[in-house]
Amino acid sequence: MDDTPHSQQLALFLASTAHDMKNSISVLSGTLERLLDGASPETEQAYPQMAQMLYQTRRLNDNLMQLLALYKRVGQPEYPFDVQPIAAGELAEQVAALSRVLLQARGIGFEVEVDPELIWHLDEDLIVGVVSHAVNNAVNYTRDRVRLALRQEGELLEIRVEDNGDGYPQALLDAGSAALSGVASGVNFQTNSAGLGLYFAREVARMHRHRGRTGSVHLENGGQLGGGCFVLTLP
Numbered sequence: 001m002d003d004t005p006h007s008q009q010l011a012l013f014l015a016s017t018a019h020d021m022k023n024s025i026s027v028l029s030g031t032l033e034r035l036l037d038g039a040s041p042e043t044e045q046a047y048p049q050m051a052q053m054l055y056q057t058r059r060l061n062d063n064l065m066q067l068l069a070l071y072k073r074v075g076q077p078e079y080p081f082d083v084q085p086i087a088a089g090e091l092a093e094q095v096a097a098l099s100r101v102l103l104q105a106r107g108i109g110f111e112v113e114v115d116p117e118l119i120w121h122l123d124e125d126l127i128v129g130v131v132s133h134a135v136n137n138a139v140n141y142t143r144d145r146v147r148l149a150l151r152q153e154g155e156l157l158e159i160r161v162e163d164n165g166d167g168y169p170q171a172l173l174d175a176g177s178a179a180l181s182g183v184a185s186g187v188n189f190q191t192n193s194a195g196l197g198l199y200f201a202r203e204v205a206r207m208h209r210h211r212g213r214t215g216s217v218h219l220e221n222g223g224q225l226g227g228g229c230f231v232l233t234l235p
Contacts, residue, residue: 015068022064029057033101051105058102058136062197065129081123081207088118088150088157094128095148099135103146106139113149120157122234126204127159133197134161134230141165141228149224153233155213160223161230167221168228201232210235 032054041047092114103110131148138146142163149160198217205215213235223229 018064018067022061022068025057025061025064029054029061032057036101036105047105051102054102054105055136055139058132062129062133062136065133067200082125083121083123083208085119085121086124087116088114088120089116091122091124091128091131092148092150094124095131095135098128098132102136102139107144108139108142109145110135111145111147113147113151115151118150118152118157120234121210122157122208123204126207127232127234130201130204130232131159131161133201134232137161137197137230138163138165138228141168142225143227145225147223147225155211155235157234159232159234162223162225163227164225165227167226168219173219173221205232205234208234 032050035044036047036050036054039047039050044050092112096110096112099110135146135148138161142165145164147160147162149158149162151158198219201217205217208215215232215234217230217232220229220231221227
């Protein structure tokens with residue numbers, strides 16, 4: 001018996017549930033951001049714990065975003081892939097706004113380098129989600145600075161998230177290579193959240209195609225700050 005309609009209903013139910021969970025976590029994250037925004041380590045004894053709670057809620061939100069991105073990837077009409085022209089400066093402002101309180105709570109400086117006249121065609125929600133997730137990951141590796149840079153390289157848009165930490169450990173670079181090469185079996189999704197995040201970032205990047213080119217993601221060490229670098233390129 002063909003169970004395709006049942007499978008489609010189950011997939012839609014899971015996606016709707018993920019959306020509902022994401023909305024609830026967004027409310028919790030927003031509440032924590034408001035509490036942190038009006039406090040400081042000097043005035044609030046639980047400030048460090050609140051900052052950690054915000055970081056964890058952002059991680060949960062990112063994971064749900066990644067699940068929904070995969071749902072889009074398989075072509076579900078209820079969650080269409082929506083490519084629209086967007087100013088690179090506006091994209092950077094959205095990422096900065098989403099990350100501002102967490103970065104401030106951790107005492108991390110945030111630098112943005114972008115051509116204000118640069119406009120690119122992309123799925124705004126998906127790309128903001130991927131780049132914000134990269135910034136959140138950089139919080140774990142940086143000493144005290146994170147840099148977001150958007151620039152045109154030939155016919156590609158290059159988006160870089162860099163930090164001034166010690167760089168990505170080799171194990172993470174290896175896990176990233178497995179996830180980005182599509183070798184899902186080479187990534188333990190139960191223990192390697194970074195590999196999972198990179199796998200979804202790769203899927204989002206590959207959804208962006210133009211004139212025979214496809215988006216891509218890779219990790220490296222170095223960059224202008226000398227630490228880890230997350231690099232997303234879009235055609």
